Amino acid sequence: MKINEIETPALILDKQTFEYNLERMDQLLEGTTMKLRPHYKSNKCSEIAKLQIKRGAAGITCAKLGEAEDLANAGIENILIANQVVQPSKVKRVAELAKDHYIIICVDDKDNIKALSDAAVEAGSQIHVLVEYEVGMKRCGVDTYDEFIELAELIDKSEGLIFEGIQAYGGHMAHEHSLETRIAETNRIENEVRELKALLEAKGLKVKEVGGGSTGTIEQKAKDTVYTDIQAGSYIFMDNAYGQLHLGFKNALFVLTTVISTKKDRVVTDTGVKSLGMDQGDPVFLGVPEGSPISMSEEHGAVYCEHNFKINDKLRYIPGHCCTTVNIFDELYVVDGDEVVDCWKITARGKAY
Numbered sequence: 001m002k003i004n005e006i007e008t009p010a011l012i013l014d015k016q017t018f019e020y021n022l023e024r025m026d027q028l029l030e031g032t033t034m035k036l037r038p039h040y041k042s043n044k045c046s047e048i049a050k051l052q053i054k055r056g057a058a059g060i061t062c063a064k065l066g067e068a069e070d071l072a073n074a075g076i077e078n079i080l081i082a083n084q085v086v087q088p089s090k091v092k093r094v095a096e097l098a099k100d101h102y103i104i105i106c107v108d109d110k111d112n113i114k115a116l117s118d119a120a121v122e123a124g125s126q127i128h129v130l131v132e133y134e135v136g137m138k139r140c141g142v143d144t145y146d147e148f149i150e151l152a153e154l155i156d157k158s159e160g161l162i163f164e165g166i167q168a169y170g171g172h173m174a175h176e177h178s179l180e181t182r183i184a185e186t187n188r189i190e191n192e193v194r195e196l197k198a199l200l201e202a203k204g205l206k207v208k209e210v211g212g213g214s215t216g217t218i219e220q221k222a223k224d225t226v227y228t229d230i231q232a233g234s235y236i237f238m239d240n241a242y243g244q245l246h247l248g249f250k251n252a253l254f255v256l257t258t259v260i261s262t263k264k265d266r267v268v269t270d271t272g273v274k275s276l277g278m279d280q281g282d283p284v285f286l287g288v289p290e291g292s293p294i295s296m297s298e299e300h301g302a303v304y305c306e307h308n309f310k311i312n313d314k315l316r317y318i319p320g321h322c323c324t325t326v327n328i329f330d331e332l333y334v335v336d337g338d339e340v341v342d343c344w345k346i347t348a349r350g351k352a353y
């Protein structure tokens with residue numbers, strides 16, 4: 001099948017660029033103390049997770065329990081839910097999943113630790129637990145060393161739970177445009193987390209894993225960083241938001257669209273905001289003069305420029321945000337030049353529960 005025969009809007013992955021991005025990440029990690037634990041929220045595609053494991057990833061990170069179950073169904077053994085799971089029925093699902101998988105979960109609350117322990121005892125499983133430490137994003141995570149140590153000691157004493165280490169994701173730096181700020185803040189976080197690890201070890205608590213890191217900050221990590229597991233997700237695809245940081249990864253993910261109307265001053269396509277994640281800004285239309293104004297409505301994308309487009313011509317968009325774009329589609333067409341060489345299911349599409 002040729003790319004132009006795909007019905008649009010469609011999600012397409014440029015195979016060669018995707019492979020280039022995988023290689024680049026391997027090169028960045030080579031000779032460092034870091035392992036890759038890539039984030040599933042970016043691709044939600046079990047074929048990609050399996051491929052990452054095959055290339056040596058330590059396990060897969062995900063954000064939601066539904067994603068973890070999807071990964072388990074695909075045969076992934078080692079799964080980190082880098083998030084808090086608190087609803088009682090979901091806590092039970094975590095404990096069930098942990099019966100035959102290495103499940104790691106994040107916590108920042110005593111009652112949640114008790115609930116996870118009770119559920120693990122009932123299920124007869126063991127859940128590995130990272131305490132989340134807040135490093136500047138102001139999302140989940142405890143704010144002080146003392147709170148952290150208290151929770152770590154509680155986990156250590158809790159039946160059915162194993163203290164695994166520290167989750168410290170500095171998400172506020174992932175898209176920071178100033179390289180100077182990104183370097184300074186990454187170093188500050190590094191020093192804080194290193195101190196926390198030393199305090200825990202002084203109390204006899206073994207810190208097996210220190211997790212965090214993103215596509216945007218991987219280059220700023222020292223070769224001998226305290227982080228053991230890097231949770232980057234977008235690096236395989238990239239998008240317009242990350243593209244502005246010039247990180248050395250290339251755009252491999254596109255939305256293919258068809259021209260449905262042309263007028264002297266504009267081209268209108270069949271792809272609007274229902275087929276593009278716009279939460280981190282506009283997409284880029286390829287094949288039109290750079291900087292041409294665009295207008296996105298639900299089902300239409302219009303670009304205003306001089307042009308020679310005809311109805312049924314195809315255009316590509318680089319999504320503003322790859323992760324929220326992927327979550328809109330059922331499948332991902334893998335293309336090599338003009339040829340469609342594969343079609344992968346987005347198996348965890350919509351699994352936000």
Ligand SMILES: Cc1ncc(COP(=O)(O)O)c(C=O)c1O
Binds near residue numbers: 216
């Ligand atoms: C826990 C966690 N780790 C890592 C990432 C980094 O992902 P990316 O490389 O796509 O920026 C995210 C992004 O949301 C995250 O929430």
